């Protein structure tokens with residue numbers, strides 16, 4: 001139970017201390033937790049755009065994030081975007097990475113490659129995109145939990161205009177569609193009404209059924 005303290009400490013921060021940037025190590029930790037996140041078939045079919053406090057894009061994020069204060073006050077915004085259409089080329093690159101890391105002959109992976117390509121072909125483009133969106137949420141969870149363990153405050157954010165963000169960052173042209181945003185920084189407990197409120201969760205009795 002001790003190890004759950006960081007999950008009790010974290011909350012979805014509404015107000016961050018402005019001008020309180022994450023350290024380089026903080027950012028590296030978040031990026032690495034995203035990179036190490038497990039994904040279906042290992043394909044990692046998403047990408048993350050990172051906006052620091054000095055990014056030229058921060059001002060535009062205000063309206064895209066519906067004027068939520070985190071858009072301006074948080075140190076960083078990590079924009080998760082799902083890959084729109086995973087191709088056979090992506091599967092090939094993944095197999096090459098596997099062969100390199102595991103010092104395997106790539107031909108040993110032929111069956112795996114065929115299986116993955118078959119799986120992808122059986123889905124519509126929309127289904128593949130939904131599948132990629134799901135992967136981003138796993139990474140969002142990993143990043144939030146790891147950030148909390150390191151004492152970094154975060155907010156998972158869906159309250160933004162996806163289409164506007166896609167257009168602003170030209171994500172569709174790059175083959176991606178925005179999924180979810182992770183804001184990070186340092187909580188401003190004095191100004192955040194959420195800072196000291198107890199957590200609201202269903203009880204284990206309601207949530208779990210042992211069968």
Ligand SMILES: Cc1cc2nc3c(=O)[nH]c(=O)nc-3n(C[C@H](O)[C@H](O)[C@H](O)COP(=O)(O)O)c2cc1C
Nearest residue numbers: 010011012013014068155156157158159160180199
């Ligand atoms: C996917 C997702 C999207 C969310 N979007 C927003 C958001 O846009 N703005 C916000 O202030 N909080 C947002 N939240 C925060 C939730 O309201 C919050 O996590 C939930 O009420 C549980 O509270 P806690 O995280 O403080 O424990 C989001 C949470 C999740 C998981």
